Amino acid sequence: METTINSMVEVFKTNVEDPAQAAKLVGLLQKRITNSSVNFDLEDCDKVLRIEGPDVSPQSIVGILKDYGYKCQPLE
Secondary structure (H helix, E strand, O other): OOOOOOOEEEEEEEOOOOHHHHHHHHHHHHHHOOOOEEEEEOOOOOOEEEEEEOOOOHHHHHHHHHHOOOOEEEOO
16 A cells, blocks of 8 residues: 555544444544545454544544544544
């Protein structure tokens, strides 16, 4: 995958545990954040959500997951 200089990577701690729900959230986030790469690592103790794209707003991501009943916070 070619990465542009304007691409950002944001990583979040979540409480998403169900792989089916994670897959739905990935699809939703990819529609909302165009030209992005979105994935979950549910094996990690922090249930990590990783998003790479040109216009990633951590506040928006936290809000979207909160709207679906999940906790989400940026990892430093």
